[in-house]
Amino acid sequence: MSDMALWWPDLAAGTGQRTVCVEEDTHDQRVRLLADLQDGGTVFTLSRGEQLLLWSARRWRHGRYRWDQVEMEFSRLLPGGWTDALIAWEEAMEQLHQYPVGGPDIGNGCRSALSTDERALLTLVAVLQRGPSARVSAAWLLGHLVPPARQRDLAGPLLALATALSLAGMELPLRTRPLPATAVSVRSASS
Numbered sequence: 001m002s003d004m005a006l007w008w009p010d011l012a013a014g015t016g017q018r019t020v021c022v023e024e025d026t027h028d029q030r031v032r033l034l035a036d037l038q039d040g041g042t043v044f045t046l047s048r049g050e051q052l053l054l055w056s057a058r059r060w061r062h063g064r065y066r067w068d069q070v071e072m073e074f075s076r077l078l079p080g081g082w083t084d085a086l087i088a089w090e091e092a093m094e095q096l097h098q099y100p101v102g103g104p105d106i107g108n109g110c111r112s113a114l115s116t117d118e119r120a121l122l123t124l125v126a127v128l129q130r131g132p133s134a135r136v137s138a139a140w141l142l143g144h145l146v147p148p149a150r151q152r153d154l155a156g157p158l159l160a161l162a163t164a165l166s167l168a169g170m171e172l173p174l175r176t177r178p179l180p181a182t183a184v185s186v187r188s189a190s191s
Contacts (some may be wrong), residue, residue, distance in 0.1 A: 061106040078168040085164035091157035127174035128162035
């Protein structure tokens with residue numbers, strides 16, 4: 001990622017049901033459509049909160065490059081409790097990289113596709129935001145990321161992060177697999 005770029009383009013803002021018209025197709029619409037068709041999702045389909053967590057995790061993983069920009073983005077998107085959220089996120093990154101199951105697959109800023117570990121981490125934060133009823137799913141996701149003996153050490157900071165994000169009004173969406181290409185083209189044609 002260039003040190004001049006402070007943020008990825010937010011192509012996900014305001015996405016809901018897509019209406020794709022071939023004659024009036026814009027670049028943003030084509031990117032959203034193609035990104036949704038890729039198995040596993042891409043950075044372009046993420047909400048602002050998910051982009052912030054993924055971008056900062058990738059920066060942390062690769063030497064905390066220009067960490068001052070991460071602090072600036074946390075303070076911009078979470079003006080009330082950004083320090084709590086950032087401290088919890090850094091602690092989670094420490095735990096994740098200190099005792100990984102098999103080395104977490106967190107890419108660099110240039111990779112647009114999300115890895116399984118990145119998806120699991122974002123989904124885990126979203127699940128923890130849903131409260132105690134979702135803890136079974138959280139335990140399964142934790143098992144994917146760290147050994148059983150270290151799960152509480154990672155769950156604590158992630159729960160603190162999820163709480164800080166919720167208090168700031170930034171709830172991460174629970175995502176499912178993208179629709180198959182045929183379903184998207186049928187929906188697009190009928191619009």
